[in-house]
Amino acid sequence: MRNTQIQFIVAAFATLTLTVATQAQQSTSQSSPAPSQSSVAQKTMTPVNATSATLTNAQANSTTAQPNARLAADTNTNASANTSALKATVVEVKGTVETAPDGTDPTDLKAWKPIKEGDELGENVLIRTGLRSRCVLMFGEEPNQTVISVRRATLAKISEFAMTSTEQRIRMGLGYGAIRGGSSEGTLRSDVVINSTVATLAKRGTEGFELEVEPTTGRFRISLAQSGLVEALSRLNNQRRSVAPGQYATNGNIAKMWVNQDIFDRCVRFYESEALSETDLGFIAKETTGLSSLGPAGRGLFGASGRSLGGILNRLQNNGNRFNPNTLMLVSDGAVPRPEGSFGFGQTFRVLTPHFERPAARNMRFRAPRPVALNPSRLIRHRSGSRR
Amino acid sequence: MRTHKTIIAITAFVAILSSGCAHYREFEPQVDPETYSETQFLHYLGTVPTVTFAEGCKAMVIAADGADHFSSHDERYDALRTRGIVRDSWELDAGQSLDVSTMAFMATRICNLRPSVCSTVFGSWGLGDRRYAQKQAAAADLLPYEPSYKFVTGGELLHTVARIDDHLAKRDAENANEEINAPSDVAAP
Secondary structure, three states: OHHEEEEEEEEHHHHHHHHHHOOOOOOOHOOOOOOOOHHHHHHHHHHHHHHHHHHHHHHHHHHHHHHHHHHHHHHHHOOOOOEEEOOOEEEEOOEEEEEEEEOOOOOOOOOOOOOOOOOOEOOOOEEOOOOOOOOOOEEOOOEEEEEEOOOOOOEEEEEEEEOOEEEEEEEEEEEEEEEEEEEEEEEEEEEEEEEEEOEEEEEEEEEEEEEEEOOOOEEEEEEEEEEEEEEEEEEEEEEEEEEOOOOOOEOOOOOHHHHHHHHHHOOOOOOOHOOOOOOHHHHHHHHOOOOEEHHHHHHHEEEOOOHHHHHHHHHHHOOOOOOOOOOEEEEEEOOOOOOOOOOOOOHHHHOOOOOOOHHOOOOOOOOOOOOOHHHHHHHHHHHHHOOO | OOHHHHHHHHHHHHHHHHHHOEEOOOOOOOOHHHHHHHHHHHHHHOOOHHHHHHHHHHHHHHHHHHOOOOOOOOHHHHHHHHHHOHHHHEEEEEEEEEEEHHHHHOOOOHHHOOOOOHHHHOOOHOOOHHHHHHHHHOOOOOOOOOOOOEEEEEEHHHHHHHHHHHHHHHHHHHHHHHOOOOOHHHHHH
């Protein structure tokens, strides 16, 4: 009897699981497939189809009008009726550089033909390079020239090269490897976009941009060396960033670029100790965050929010923390409550309290800190060699 | 009796560990990679999910010399071993999967990166030589820092080979600049 019940329960559970799985499969097949991480990984596994898959995704995104896919959609949707297809000229070849029609397998033994200087390449042409190899392509003529350099171990594609009365449109596909370039804008607006399966680079009047893509892993790097501005779009997470000269964006830092690069924006003070009073020297020795300033005539410290620290300390005192107003000594355990949010025990307060009172000594009488630790002139002399 | 069981369990655990480290690739390419030229082989790497030690050796030979003049894995292995790029103590077979640290060791040796003190002292014994090399390679931007036991994909190997090529090109450019700025060249009419 018990076995029969167990068999019935198992059979019912199996039927329920099968029904749910069938419904899920039907709903997945009915809805439009989203570009998931695994599907992108599969695309990157097949680099030749990857470039065409990029264009397919671009067309799909343009129809759904997703804002994050606007750069990719620009590839095919803005084609003007007055465009004329042109050819790029190969101006430099080094090492092994070969070309083949679009759709050719990169490991094909016969379809790839070597290219030489002076050759002209039209649209929908694949380019592959070996190690210690590169080729330089020239798009357009003076004064509207764009130079694209296909670097080592790269599979690239010329997707579009067209010119209208107002602009010069260049679309390159990058399966993997690296592409560098630069353009000079003369009478026409230069519109250059380099697409890959994981990232898109859009030029905004630049010189010295580069897009590097690692095959099968989704890692990329978009950098700008000299001048102008580059827009980087990560197609995996739809993050978008502007890359200025000297910056780069990768799949790792594109979402938090400012956080990674703000280390160069630290406050560095230059001062002459002879021109400063003891109060100034003490302030400089203690305040290393750049988030507070000294009031006129050395009266009062002000935080980054412009409020007097004395007022904050008084408020803390009213909240039950022990505070000695004569020495600006704050004695507190835990985070400081602030109206804009509790961000922990800030460094500005920490430097005001060189000696924290231990919990066991809370009820003891306040004892002034040792003069050596609080003597700012010694600290200054130690740091800068000689003060006078 | 209990001691015997403990010994048997430890032996079985070590055997499982060692067999787990010796991973062989299950993927079989449609065309034998030995038939590819250098450029074809590089672009073949961009399509495979994992690479073998033999393919790693061939890629490193191409990265070091720019061309592959050998016809078999044994010849490449001997050439790399004589130059200190691979070591016999690793006991790697041709069909075993290539891991990150092994690839990093070969990359650092080809680029002739100056080893750290710990790498010189302990790595010369073979103790952590590949792990130290991986740190060096990551610091030199030859590859991202990842677990040392991870098997590399073909794309990662291709990217590292490209980075090696960049590194060597930069070094050659710097050496050429030194020659131009040498006093004898400047003083020459």
